[in-house]
Amino acid sequence: KKLVVMASGRGSNFATILDYIAKGEINGKVTALIVDKACGAEKIARENNIPVFKLKDKEFSQELIEILNKVSPHYILLAGFMRILKKEVVDCYKNKIINIHPSLLPAFPGLNAIHQALDYGVKVTGCTVHFVDNKLDHGPIIAQEAVTIAESDCVKSLLVKIQQKEHKLYPQVVKLLCKDKITIKNRTVYVKEE
Ligand code: GRF
Numbered sequence: 001k002k003l004v005v006m007a008s009g010r011g012s013n014f015a016t017i018l019d020y021i022a023k024g025e026i027n028g029k030v031t032a033l034i035v036d037k038a039c040g041a042e043k044i045a046r047e048n049n050i051p052v053f054k055l056k057d058k059e060f061s062q063e064l065i066e067i068l069n070k071v072s073p074h075y076i077l078l079a080g081f082m083r084i085l086k087k088e089v090v091d092c093y094k095n096k097i098i099n100i101h102p103s104l105l106p107a108f109p110g111l112n113a114i115h116q117a118l119d120y121g122v123k124v125t126g127c128t129v130h131f132v133d134n135k136l137d138h139g140p141i142i143a144q145e146a147v148t149i150a151e152s153d154c155v156k157s158l159l160v161k162i163q164q165k166e167h168k169l170y171p172q173v174v175k176l177l178c179k180d181k182i183t184i185k186n187r188t189v190y191v192k193e194e
Contacts, residue, residue, distance in 0.1 A: 001028040001178040004073040006081040011041025012163060013079040013100060013170050018048055020171040028178040032071045034064065036083055061086045068093070075177055078132065079170070087134050095184055097132035098177070100170050102162045104128060104144055109137035114158050123149055125158070127166045129173045131184065140187045145169045 005014050014033070020026040033045035036055045045052045053067045065088065068076070078085075078099040090097060103113035105128040108120070117125040126146040133139035145165040149158060176182050181192040 001074040002031045002072065003028045003075050003077055003174070003178075004032045004034060004068065004071055005030055005041070005045075005077045005079050006034045007041035007079045008036050008039055008082040009041065009080040011039065011044045011079070013166055014041045015044050016167040017077065017079070017171050017174055018044070020175065026171060026175045026178055028074075028174065031073065032067070034067060034081075036060070036081070041079070061088050064089055065092060075174070077170075077174065084136060085132060090132055090134055095131050098142070098173065099130055099132050099137070099139070100166055101128045101130065101137050102159070102166070104146065105130060105137055105141060114155050114162065117149065118153065118155060118158065125149060125162070127162050127169060129169055131189070140184055140189050142182060142189045142191065143169055143173050 005017065007014050017026065018030065021028060021030065030050050032051050032053055033041060034053045034055065035042050042052050055063055057063055074096070076093055076097045078097065085097065101109070101113060103117055104124070104126045107122070108116040124146050126144055128141055128144045130141045131139040147158070147161045147165055176191060183190045
């Protein structure tokens with residue numbers, strides 16, 4: 001399967017997906033990385049000879065649709081992409097865009113999810129992989145993993161714990177997607193485990 005990754009940050013989720021592909025655990029290929037600024041993910045793509053597209057406009061929907069039409073991916077994986085995709089993009093790729101979010105949705109959508117969880121005082125948080133729809137961090141949920149919050153946790157320590165889970169959960173979902181093991185009906189996602 002042809003995969004496109006979109007990122008704005010460090011790119012640790014992107015890197016783990018590439019690792020799984022290299023190990024032969026994901027039957028797919030990242031054919032492009034799309035970024036909105038210079039970032040760690042971009043560096044990882046260049047080291048792996050993956051073409052990088054940098055969005056230029058603030059209003060980037062048209063530009064993005066043109067890139068996606070050219071690359072024609074089976075799936076678009078958001079991995080720390082910090083901009084919201086507009087309806088015209090999401091509608092073109094219905095149930096083909098996946099995101100990972102650092103909370104147990106529907107709790108703590110939007111920015112600073114880890115900060116929000118600590119501020120609220122929840123005892124359990126985690127990460128969620130979901131399809132992208134037209135509301136922020138709202139699309140059908142594919143998989144979640146929980147993380148227990150310790151009294152000593154701060155944003156930094158909790159981020160480490162959540163990312164450890166993310167780095168297993170996201171590649172696992174991508175693996176199943178590439179094997180056509182994930183289907184969706186309305187808001188319910190069915191996963192055929194191996
Ligand atoms: C992840 O924690 C993900 O949940 C959020 O953005 C972060 C990206 O981290 N959407 P990285 O760039 O993959 O290291």
